[in-house]
Amino acid sequence: MFKTYETKSFFDEMLQEREKPRAHYQTLYNRLSTLPEDELQARHEAAQQNFLRQGITFTVYNDDQGAERTIPFDFVPNIIPKDEWLQLEKGLIQRVKALNLFLDDVYNDQQILKDGLIPRELVVTCKYFYPQVTKIKVPRRNHIFMAGIDLIKDENGEFRVLEDNLRNPSGLSYVFQNRYVMRHVFPDFLQDYNVVSLENQFTHIHDALSSIAPNNITMPNIVLLTPGVYNSAYFDHSFIAQQLGIELVEGRDLLVRDRIVYMKTTRGLKRVDVIYRRIDDEFLDPLEFRPDSMLGVAGLLDAYRAGNVTISNGIGNGVADDKAIYHYVPNMIRYYLGEDPIIRNVETYFLRDEEQRKYVLENLDQLVVKQTDGSGGYNLLIGPHATEQEREDYRVQIEKNPSNYIAQPMVTLSRMPVFRGEEFSGCHIDVRAFVFNGEHPHVFPGGLTRVALKEGSLVVNSSQGGGCKDTWVMTD
Amino acid sequence: MKYRVTQHTHYTYELPVSHSINQFRLKPTDDMKQECISFKKEITPNVPSYVHYDYWGNHVETFYAWEDHEELLLVTTSEVTIDSFAFKEAYSFSPQMKDALFSQGFKEQYAEFLMKTGYTTLPDEVCKKITEPLWKECNDPFDFVKLVSKYIYDTFTYTPGSTTVNTTASEAWENKVGVCQDYTHLMLALCRSRGIPARYVSGYLYIGENLAMRGDAATHAWVEVKLPTAGWIGFDPTNNVLVKNQHIRVAVGRDYTDIVPLKGVYHGGIQKLDVKVSVYAIEENVTA
Numbered sequence: 028m029f030k031t032y033e034t035k036s037f038f039d040e041m042l043q044e045r046e047k048p049r050a051h052y053q054t055l056y057n058r059l060s061t062l063p064e065d066e067l068q069a070r071h072e073a074a075q076q077n078f079l080r081q082g083i084t085f086t087v088y089n090d091d092q093g094a095e096r097t098i099p100f101d102f103v104p105n106i107i108p109k110d111e112w113l114q115l116e117k118g119l120i121q122r123v124k125a126l127n128l129f130l131d132d133v134y135n136d137q138q139i140l141k142d143g144l145i146p147r148e149l150v151v152t153c154k155y156f157y158p159q160v161t162k163i164k165v166p167r168r169n170h171i172f173m174a175g176i177d178l179i180k181d182e183n184g185e186f187r188v189l190e191d192n193l194r195n196p197s198g199l200s201y202v203f204q205n206r207y208v209m210r211h212v213f214p215d216f217l218q219d220y221n222v223v224s225l226e227n228q229f230t231h232i233h234d235a236l237s238s239i240a241p242n243n244i245t246m247p248n249i250v251l252l253t254p255g256v257y258n259s260a261y262f263d264h265s266f267i268a269q270q271l272g273i274e275l276v277e278g279r280d281l282l283v284r285d286r287i288v289y290m291k292t293t294r295g296l297k298r299v300d301v302i303y304r305r306i307d308d309e310f311l312d313p314l315e316f317r318p319d320s321m322l323g324v325a326g327l328l329d330a331y332r333a334g335n336v337t338i339s340n341g342i343g344n345g346v347a348d349d350k351a352i353y354h355y356v357p358n359m360i361r362y363y364l365g366e367d368p369i370i371r372n373v374e375t376y377f378l379r380d381e382e383q384r385k386y387v388l389e390n391l392d393q394l395v396v397k398q399t400d401g402s403g404g405y406n407l408l409i410g411p412h413a414t415e416q417e418r419e420d421y422r423v424q425i426e427k428n429p430s431n432y433i434a435q436p437m438v439t440l441s442r443m444p445v446f447r448g449e450e451f452s453g454c455h456i457d458v459r460a461f462v463f464n465g466e467h468p469h470v471f472p473g474g475l476t477r478v479a480l481k482e483g484s485l486v487v488n489s490s491q492g493g494g495c496k497d498t499w500v501m502t503d
Numbered sequence: 504m505k506y507r508v509t510q511h512t513h514y515t516y517e518l519p520v521s522h523s524i525n526q527f528r529l530k531p532t533d534d535m536k537q538e539c540i541s542f543k544k545e546i547t548p549n550v551p552s553y554v555h556y557d558y559w560g561n562h563v564e565t566f567y568a569w570e571d572h573e574e575l576l577l578v579t580t581s582e583v584t585i586d587s588f589a590f591k592e593a594y595s596f597s598p599q600m601k602d603a604l605f606s607q608g609f610k611e612q613y614a615e616f617l618m619k620t621g622y623t624t625l626p627d628e629v630c631k632k633i634t635e636p637l638w639k640e641c642n643d644p645f646d647f648v649k650l651v652s653k654y655i656y657d658t659f660t661y662t663p664g665s666t667t668v669n670t671t672a673s674e675a676w677e678n679k680v681g682v683c684q685d686y687t688h689l690m691l692a693l694c695r696s697r698g699i700p701a702r703y704v705s706g707y708l709y710i711g712e713n714l715a716m717r718g719d720a721a722t723h724a725w726v727e728v729k730l731p732t733a734g735w736i737g738f739d740p741t742n743n744v745l746v747k748n749q750h751i752r753v754a755v756g757r758d759y760t761d762i763v764p765l766k767g768v769y770h771g772g773i774q775k776l777d778v779k780v781s782v783y784a785i786e787e788n789v790t791a
Contacts, residue, residue, distance in 0.1 A: 140611075148614035158558030158761075282522065285567050286553060314524055314768050325768035326524045329565045332555055 118369030155345025170341035235465025283326030473498035520771025596643030
């Protein structure tokens with residue numbers, strides 16, 4: 028089945044070249060080569076059924092049918108050797124540490140802006156900069172309880188950070204479901220390897236949430252605040268709440284009285300100490316953000332300001348994961364930690380800068396252009412794959428508001444085999460790594476490997492037809 | 504000048520309301536030009552309030568009126584002195600100052616007050632059309648701001664009730680009518696479009712015997728611009744005057760959103776709002 032598989036000019040996770048697997052993939056390669064095609068097909072279908080049965084779906088926005096879909100699963104896992112992972116872990120902890128210091132700085136003294144390392148204008152006029160939360164003493168100065176860092180491998184096989192997600196990164200539940208399906212449908216694959224188990228992860232996550240409770244409370248009441256069942260990531264919310272053993276609540280289940288947050292229960296009001304919220308900032312509190320929000324809780328910000336409740340992730344984190352700020356993260360690492368970045372960025376051009384804009388507009392057919400405040404892979408231009416007309420339309424958009432865009436060289440993401448029935452074909456992947464920050468930082472072993480299933484596509488987002496794979500971190 | 508300002512903010516409800524959370528920005532600014540000697544508030548129903556200072560330095564208080572109530576009354580009384588010598592009639596503008604105004608450093612430092620906000624967004628071509636002749640005519644940026652104020656004053660018809668608190672600069676521009684809030688938002692948009700940092704100021708206006716002044720019904724609003732080597736300079740486009748010791752400052756921000764004098768969220772039905780403000784001069788200029 029690998030006879031026709033070509034690595035082409037890409038970095039392939041599994042194969043060095045045609046029919047020559049990398050050392051850590053040899054065992055899996057042998058097994059896949061010996062299993063009959065129809066058995067693989069049957070197990071592949073069983074895996075998809077498994078997802079559907081468990082109701083693991085997400086909702087696609089901008090889709091007239093408004094359909095809920097399952098994410099296609101591919102059984103060839105992304106295997107990361109121990110040494111490579113340890114290095115990556117260090118880099119992720121370093122990055123999140125610097126980003127957290129940046130948030131604390133920006134909402135307090137703005138020293139980094141005064142020192143001119145990042146254009147002040149970029150930060151204070153950012154749509155996600157919320158003056159409402161300045162000078163609030165956040166417990167443990169922890170703004171980032173959970174980070175989702177999107178990683179890619181470039182053509183040389185070096186990990187790079189593509190994007191930071193510091194607001195409400197989703198996808199954790201899929202990681203567990205991938206492993207669950209792998210264990211049930213492909214137990215033989217797993218038995219061949221020593222893979223770091225995910226068993227105790229929720230204990231770590233619960234500990235992290237407890238450790239950021241206000242006033243050092245030891246047994247805090249923790250809740251997960253969701254916008255409700257219509258949210259695209261509702262499955263993620265309910266799964267995490269269930270696994271953590273915490274209440275899943277909506278805004279209408281909470282109230283704030285005299286600066287204290289309470290949960291309405293059948294036995295009366297119960298004080299809430301930590302809110303792991305999955306509602307966007309501007310919907311959190313109709314008193315201080317959008318007055319028309321029906322999802323939030325009036326007074327929440329006042330309770331936060333009084334130091335009576337922890338809201339995680341912190342409010343206003345969007346100023347640090349904005350695509351324009353991304354460019355400055357390596358500088359932040361040097362500035363706050365005095366260290367060189369362990370994981371490199373992808374080169375970025377700013378369209379607000381006239382010279383860079385000129386370059387980008389002249390080379391649209393070779394670049395990827397993104398909106399700085401966009402997410403989910405919506406409205407981006409992949410120059411080399413776009414038609415002349417699409418590029419022209421995008422050019423008009425850019426010229427209307429250049430500061431709203433950045434461009435990056437077309438990074439050829441690494442590829443890996445994906446099962447297609449008769450054969451395997453190479454598809455591009457990225458990995459969303461999760462970092463949890465409590466008393467100590469903790470990197471979740473593996474993360475979510477997303478794969479661009481459309482032939483030749485580079486967009487791995489599940490909303491754009493992406494699929495996922497299990498991610499294995501080896502213990503030896 | 505020394506003033507005593509009293510504001511009655513009175514909400515009456517058709518049916519009793521509860522779970523009410525409110526926030527107000529009503530305490531006059533206390534700084535080099537203006538001293539807030541005293542500030543008292545009285546809330547009915549009688550509940551405590553919690554103070555914090557926001558990003559712009561404004562004094563903010565939050566209170567919870569939880570039990571059923573049919574009315575909510577907030578009475579604030581402040582005594583304020585304004586240093587009459589802190590104001591100048593004119594600013595001599597050197598070429599160096601002009602360079603400083605348009606330097607990257609200045610732009611970065613006052614970035615918040617150069618941005619377009621929900622209230623201050625005006626189509627670029629409108630900004631251009633209005634400001635181009637004024638920019639050509641003016642001697643310097645200070646003069647330009649004066650011309651903008653005059654332009655708005657001459658073009659607009661002051662009409663209480665013609666707009667709401669939600670009216671944006673561009674909506675007001677369409678109809679050329681409005682109140683101080685609309686004059687202010689429009690002026691902010693025009694100044695910012697030419698790279699002059701400008702901020703929204705809410706406060707009170709002392710009218711005294713001068714019946715020609717507008718904006719006496721309740722709280723007033725005007726503009727402050729930042730020019731190099733000068734502090735923030737106040738312009739009142741509603742009256743087309745340079746702000747001096749008759750304007751009592753309360754809060755500043757990028758636009759109305761940042762300075763809303765009183766806002767709240769509650770459980771219950773329809774409300775009626777009545778605001779009464781009185782400003783008395785209790786001492787004329789005292790020469791030192």
